[in-house]
Structures are given as structure tokens and as C-alpha cells.
Amino acid sequence: MKRVLITGITGQDGSYLAKFLFNKGYEVYGTYRRLSTPNFWRLEYLGIFEKVNLISVELGDAGSIVEALKLSEPEEVYHLAAQSFVEASFESPVATGDITGLATTRILEAIRQLCPDARFYNAATSEMFGWTGVLKGGKPLNEDDVFRPMSPYAAAKLYGYWITRIYREGYGIFAVNGILFNHESPLRGLEFVTRKIANEVAKIKLGLSKELRLGNLDAKRDWGYAPEYVESMWLMLQQAKPEDYVIATGEAHSVREFAEKAFEIIGLDWEEYVKVDRRFMRPLDVPSLVGDYSKAERSLGWRPKVKFDELIEIMVGEEVKRWEGWLKGERFPWDAPNYPSENRILTRALRM
Ligand code: NAP
Ligand code: GDD
Numbered sequence: 001m002k003r004v005l006i007t008g009i010t011g012q013d014g015s016y017l018a019k020f021l022f023n024k025g026y027e028v029y030g031t032y033r034r035l036s037t038p039n040f041w042r043l044e045y046l047g048i049f050e051k052v053n054l055i056s057v058e059l060g061d062a063g064s065i066v067e068a069l070k071l072s073e074p075e076e077v078y079h080l081a082a083q084s085f086v087e088a089s090f091e092s093p094v095a096t097g098d099i100t101g102l103a104t105t106r107i108l109e110a111i112r113q114l115c116p117d118a119r120f121y122n123a124a125t126s127e128m129f130g131w132t133g134v135l136k137g138g139k140p141l142n143e144d145d146v147f148r149p150m151s152p153y154a155a156a157k158l159y160g161y162w163i164t165r166i167y168r169e170g171y172g173i174f175a176v177n178g179i180l181f182n183h184e185s186p187l188r189g190l191e192f193v194t195r196k197i198a199n200e201v202a203k204i205k206l207g208l209s210k211e212l213r214l215g216n217l218d219a220k221r222d223w224g225y226a227p228e229y230v231e232s233m234w235l236m237l238q239q240a241k242p243e244d245y246v247i248a249t250g251e252a253h254s255v256r257e258f259a260e261k262a263f264e265i266i267g268l269d270w271e272e273y274v275k276v277d278r279r280f281m282r283p284l285d286v287p288s289l290v291g292d293y294s295k296a297e298r299s300l301g302w303r304p305k306v307k308f309d310e311l312i313e314i315m316v317g318e319e320v321k322r323w324e325g326w327l328k329g330e331r332f333p334w335d336a337p338n339y340p341s342e343n344r345i346l347t348r349a350l351r352m
Contacts, residue, residue: 001025001026001027002025002026002027002075002076003026003027003029003072003073003074003075003076004021004026004027004028004029004072004074004075004076004077004078005029005030005031005055005068005069005072005074005076005077005078006018006021006028006029006030006031006077006078006080007030007031007057007059007068007077007078007079007080007081007107008030008031008079008080008081008082009028009030009031009032009043009052009054009080010030010032010039010040010042010043011042011080011081011084011189012042012185012187012188012189012226013080013123013183013226013229013230013233014030014042014078014080014081015042015043015045015046015048015187016046016185016187016226016227016230017078017080017230017233017234018030018043018046018048018052019046019047019048020227020230020231020234021234022048022051022052024234026076027053028048028051028052028053029052029053029054029055029068029071029072029074030052030053030054030055031054031055031056031057031068031081032054032055032056032057033056033057033058033059034056034058039334041332041333041334042187042333044333045187045333046187053072055067055068055071055072057081059081059082059098059099059103059106060098060099060103062106062109062110065103065106065107065110066110066114069110069111069114069115069118070114073115074115074118075117075118075119076118076119076120076121076237077107077111077118077119077120077121078121078123078233078237079104079107079120079121079122079123080123081099081103082099082100082103082123082157083095083096083099083100083153084100084153084189085153085189085191085192086127086151086153086154086282087191087280087282088153089151089152089153089156090151090152090282090283093152096152096153096156097152097155097156097159099156100153100156100157100160101155101156101157101159101160102156102159104122104159104160104163104164105163107120108120108163108164108167108173108175111167111173112167112171112173116171116172116173117174118174119174119175119176119237119242120164120167120173120174120175120176121176121178121233121236121237122160122161122164122175122176122177122178123178123180123233124157124160124161124164124177124178124179124180124244125154125157125179125180126141126179126180126181126182126222126246126248126289126291127149127150127151127153127154127157127286127289128147128149128154128157128158128161128179129141129145129146129147129148129286129289130147130148130149130150130151130154130286131148131150131286132145132146132147132148133286133287133288133289133290134287134288135148138220138252138288138290139290140248140250140290140291140292141246141289141290141291141292142246142291142292142294142295143179143244143245143246143295147161150284150285150286151282151284151286154286161177161179161244164176164177165177165244168242173242174237174242175242176236176237176242176243176244176245177244177245178232178233178236178244178245178247179244179245179246179247179291180229180232180247180248181221181222181223181224181246181247181248181249181289181290181291182194182221182222182223182224182289183223183224183225183226183228183229183247184223184224184225184226184311184315185225185226185227185314185315186198186314186315186318186319187226188226188315193214193255193258194223194258194311194312194315195315196212196214197212197214197255197258197259197262198262198312198315198316198318198319199319200212201259201262201263201265201266201316201319202266202316202319202320202322202323203319203323204266204268204273205266205268205320206320206323206324206327208323210273211273211274211275212259212273212274212275213274213275213276213277213279213280214255214259214274214275214276214277214280215276215277215278215279215280215281215282215285216255216280216281216282216285217254217255217256217259217274217276218254218255218256218287219254219255219285219286219287219288220252220253220254220255220287220288220289220290221252221253221255221288221289222248222249222250222251222252222289222290222291223249223253223258223308223311224247224248224249224304224306224311225304225305225306225310225311225314228304228305228306229247231302232245232247232296232300232302235296235300235301235302236300239299239300243299245293245295245296245299245300246291246292246293246295246296247291247293247296247302248290248291248292248293248304249291249293249304249307249308250290250291250292250293250304251290251307251308252288252289252290253308257308258308258312259274261308261309261312262312262315262316265312265313265316265317266316266320
């Protein structure tokens with residue numbers, strides 16, 4: 001059985017990827033971090049909480065990364081853990097540089113020393129392109145376009161992108177960058193704009209809220225469906241040669257369009273409910289991003305299936321179902337924190 005280590009298994013992509021790899025027959029190990037309230041609801045929601053092995057790792061702590069590699073002895077490593085919220089990177093730029101950027105080197109260096117034959121996936125991002133989207137006049141961006149980051153998050157990710165290439169070219173490690181454009185799902189964090197809109201629209205439909213406060217409505221993003229995107233990560237590590245790939249849908253839509261469509265689904269006019277609020281504006285915001293996934297299609301056989309309208313239907317539908325359940329007294333998955341059962345958590349006792 002192939003062994004795999006996923007950093008950030010409690011996040012949106014980590015949990016979908018864990019399920020995907022478990023179904024492929026992998027023995028799945030994942031890193032989580034100690035929080036005052038446990039955060040395993042996505043793994044529970046997908047029904048794989050009891051099927052993965054959990055190892056506590058703090059990305060700022062190189063020793064914990066070394067221990068995770070020793071305990072899991074992986075053939076594949078998917079590095080997904082990061083401070084992933086662009087807005088928060090303006091509030092904590094130094095911590096974001098450390099956790100989202102430098103930690104990639106901590107992991108690569110541990111791989112180089114302990115398991116150099118392991119294949120490594122790095123979660124790079126379309127956010128690295130930044131202003132290039134404007135310079136290219138809204139044309140889809142590919143692997144050869146230049147990066148002009150516009151946030152501390154993007155600058156940190158760009159560092160991670162280059163250090164991944166340096167370990168590939170300098171040490172021969174099978175290390176790839178997935179340059180993924182925005183991908184969403186009902187498991188997205190609540191602060192990201194798609195889930196924020198879907199959640200609030202559902203509450204408005206059920207009379208639980210009266211308005212939706214948003215920032216920059218003009219920003220355009222290329223939004224895909226997360227469960228499809230995690231498959232591309234796996235495909236990248238199954239190739240004969242390590243290369244970097246753009247993963248996207250090839251379509252850009254504005255935040256305004258997203259809100260308009262979400263309200264249309266529940267039969268309301270978005271303009272009556274959406275208020276622009278400066279608190280949700282950023283010091284700099286990438287105006288437009290759209291990706292060209294033709295290399296991934298050619299080499300990996302990957303193409304997106306769920307596009308803009310269907311994505312919004314899935315997300316709004318799921319939130320309406322959840323809030324209807326809540327009105328009947330059901331709990332949300334994140335309202336019932338759970339600890340992993342003892343046989344699934346690899347503790348310090350095992351490390352000694
Ligand atoms: P996410 O839901 O925010 O998950 C991030 C994961 O990182 C969580 O498991 C989180 O743990 C963990 N983490 C954060 N800080 C940590 C720390 N100091 N030590 C250890 N673990 C830490 O992000 P996602 O949407 O799944 O994205 C996965 C990766 O892809 C991220 O690197 C993101 O930057 C990148 N990316 C995402 C997109 C997208 O559209 N989703 C696009 C391109 C690239 P907690 O659960 O405890 O917070
Ligand atoms: N979060 C948020 N909240 N964004 C808003 C709001 C709001 O109230 N109003 C407008 N926006 C705009 C943001 O300014 C941005 O232009 C766009 O909506 C998308 O914001 P997010 O959903 O927070 O995502 P992001 O594009 O900044 O970053 C996501 O995608 C990147 C890939 O391009 C994250 O998942 C990153 O981790 C990822 O790398």
C-alpha cells in the first residue's frame with residue numbers, strides 16, 4: 001500500500017485530497033495543528049475522519065515536520081498547509097512569510113535529508129500572477145507568464161514556488177508546483193467570498209439575515225470546483241517528469257456576477273441586499289485572474305467539469321440545506337468538535 005503525507009489535511013483541499021487518495025488505496029497520513037477547539041469537521045463531513053492517520057505539526061517548527069516524515073515514511077508528500085487567506089496576509093505579513101513561504105523550505109530540506117525519493121507537490125497559486133492579469137488584457141495566464149505578486153501572501157507563495165524549483169533542479173527531487181486558480185466548495189472557509197456569499201444568501205432566504213456586506217465587487221476570478229482540482233494534484237505526481245501546471249476553468253467572473261447569480265437562485269434581487277463595506281477592501285487587490293489549463297489538458301488529461309453557474313448552485317444549495325436543518329435543531333458539523341480516536345492519532349509517545 002502506498003503511503004502519503006498531506007500537510008493541512010484539516011483544510012478544504014486537504015480533506016478532499018485525503019478522501020480521493022484513500023479511495024485510490026493509499027495509506028493516508030495528514031498533519032493537523034493543535035487548536036483550542038479541534039477542527040476535524042471537514043474530515044467527518046466526508047466520512048474519512050476515522051480512516052486517516054493524524055500527526056500534529058506546526059509549520060513554524062522544523063522538528064515537528066521531521067517527525068511527521070519519520071512517522072509516515074511517505075512516497076508522496078502533498079504540501080497544502082498555509083496561512084491561505086490573502087486579506088489576513090496584510091494583517092500578519094511576517095507570519096505569513098514564515099508559514100506560507102519559508103515552511104516550504106523546512107519541508108523540502110527534511111525530504112532532502114530523510115526521504116529524497118519521495119515525490120513532492122507544492123500548492124502554488126494564481127495569486128502569484130498578480131498584476132500580470134491586467135498587463136495581458138484579461139487573456140488566460142499560463143505557466144510561462146511572469147509573476148507580479150500583489151499581496152504578502154502571493155510574495156510568500158512565490159518564494160515557495162521558486163524553492164520548489166530549486167530543490168527539483170539542484171537536488172533532483174521530484175518536486176512540482178500546482179499553480180491552481182481559485183477553487184471552491186461547500187467545505188470552503190467561511191471568510192472566502194464564494195462561501196461567504198452562499199452562506200449569507202441562504203440565511204436571507206430563510207429570514208435569518210437581512211443584508212450581505214462585501215468589499216471589491218469588480219474583482220474577477222477564475223472559480224472552479226475543489227473536488228476536481230485535488231485530482232490534478234495527484235496526476236502531477238504520477239508523471240514521468242516533474243513539471244509545473246496551471247489548473248483553472250478558463251473563465252473569469254466578477255464578485256458582482258457571483259452575488260447576482262446566487263441571489264437569482266433564491267429568487268431575489270441582489271441589489272436590494274448587497275452593501276459595499278470598506279472593511280472588506282484590501283490595500284491592494286488583484287483585479288482579474290483567468291487561467292489557461294491547456295498544458296494540464298494535454299499532459300495530464302485533466303479538464304474542469306463544473307463551471308461557474310453549477311458551482312454557485314452547488315454552494316447555495318448546500319447552505320440552504322444546512323440552514324434549514326439548523327432551524328429544525330440539527331447541528332452544523334463544526335458545532336460538534338471531536339477528537340480523533342486514539343488509534344488514529346500519532347502522539348509524542350510514539351515519537352519517543
Ligand atoms: P485552507 O482550507 O485554509 O487550509 C489550510 C490548511 O493549512 C489547514 O489545514 C490549516 O490548519 C493548515 N495550517 C495553517 N496554518 C498552519 C500552521 N501554522 N501550521 C500547521 N498547519 C497550518 O486552504 P485550502 O483552500 O485547502 O488550500 C490549500 C492550499 O492551496 C493552501 O496552501 C492555499 O494557499 C493553496 N491554494 C488554494 C487555492 C484555493 O482557491 N483554495 C488556490 C491556490 C492555492 P487549520 O485547519 O488548523 O486552520
Ligand atoms: N474574502 C472576501 N470577502 N473577498 C471579497 C469580499 C469579501 O467580503 N468582497 C469582495 N471580495 C473580493 C476580494 O477582494 C478578492 O478580489 C475576491 O473577492 C476573492 O477573494 P477571496 O475569496 O478571499 O479569494 P482570493 O482570490 O483572495 O484568494 C483565494 O484564491 C487564491 C488563488 O487565486 C485563496 O484561496 C488563496 O489561498 C488562493 O491562493
